[in-house]
Structure formats: C-alpha cells, structure tokens
Amino acid sequence: MRRIAFSGLMLCIIAAPSVNAASLYAGQSRAAAVCAQCHGIRTPSADAPFPPLAGRDAAYLQSALKQYRDKTRKSEIMNAIAGSLSDEDIVNVTLYYSRLKP
Ligand code: HEC
Numbered sequence: 001m002r003r004i005a006f007s008g009l010m011l012c013i014i015a016a017p018s019v020n021a022a023s024l025y026a027g028q029s030r031a032a033a034v035c036a037q038c039h040g041i042r043t044p045s046a047d048a049p050f051p052p053l054a055g056r057d058a059a060y061l062q063s064a065l066k067q068y069r070d071k072t073r074k075s076e077i078m079n080a081i082a083g084s085l086s087d088e089d090i091v092n093v094t095l096y097y098s099r100l101k102p
Contacts, residue, residue, distance in 0.1 A: 014061065026094030030089060035097075055102030061094035 013070075034069060038050040044087070065075035068082035069090075 023092045023095055024099070026089075027092035027094070030093050031096050035093065038077070039097075052102065053097040054100035056098060058094045058098035061097060062090055065090045065094065 035053070039053045040050070064073065065082050065085060068075060068078040069085060071079055082090075
C-alpha cells in the first residue's frame with residue numbers, strides 16, 4: 001500500500017517538475033507523523049469519522065486548515081492541531097494530500 005502511494009508520488013513529481021519536491025516531502029512526513037493518526041489515507045474506518053484528505057483540492061484543504069487555525073471553523077481537535085501549523089506547514093501538507101490518490 002505504502003509502496004504504491006510512494007511510486008504515485010514519484011510519478012507526480014516527474015510529471016510536474018514545477019512542484020517543489022522538498023515541500024512534498026515535508027508535507028508527507030508531517031502527514032505521517034501527525035495527520036495519519038486520524039485521517040486514513042484510504043477509506044476511513046466506520047468507527048473513525050474523520051474526513052478523508054487524499055486527492056482533495058489543495059486550495060480547499062488550505063482554507064479549511066486556516067479556518068481551524070483562526071477558529072472561524074470550530075472543531076476541538078482540529079483547532080488544536082491547526083494552531084501549531086505555520087503557513088508553510090499548511091502549504092506542504094495540503095500539497096501532499098491533494099496529490100495522493102484517493
Ligand atoms: C486527533 C485526530 C486528528 C488529527 C491528528 C488530525 N485531524 Fe484533521 N480532522 C479531524 C476531525 C475529527 C475532523 C472533522 C472536524 C470537523 O467537524 O470540522 C478533521 C477535519 C480536517 C479537515 C477538514 C476536512 C473537510 O472535509 O472539510 C482538514 C483539511 C484536516 N482535518 C486536516 C488535517 C491535517 C492536515 C492534519 C495533520 C496536520 C490533521 N487534520 C490531523 C481529526 C484529526
């Protein structure tokens with residue numbers, strides 16, 4: 001599973017050389033360390049109602065995270081998590097998720 005997602009990522013990098021590979025890797029490691037605990041890469045399990053992020057529009061994900069950070073969108077969990085993300089973190093992690101195959 002991991003291997004497939006990874007080679008998909010490599011293909012994206014090759015196909016879109018303008019994307020900063022460092023951002024993708026930074027996003028990927030943050031996603032693995034933090035977000036993946038709740039947001040499954042594939043279908044969320046029935047008892048974990050966390051919205052999936054893979055393949056979603058990066059601009060949407062970014063605006064959602066900024067709303068959580070400035071608390072215009074309320075979620076105890078996500079307000080706490082987004083509060084510790086910098087603008088750069090948000091760009092990196094949303095870039096990573098938007099390029100994952102759902
Ligand atoms: C402890 C569990 C948990 C972790 C860790 C977590 N999230 Fe969430 N996330 C949630 C829950 C629960 C929601 C739904 C909140 C709501 O009702 O708005 C959510 C919602 C979101 C949404 C909105 C999705 C939508 O469909 O509007 C985004 C974007 C998001 N999270 C990104 C992230 C990112 C990026 C990380 C890692 C930096 C992360 N989350 C880590 C639990 C978590």
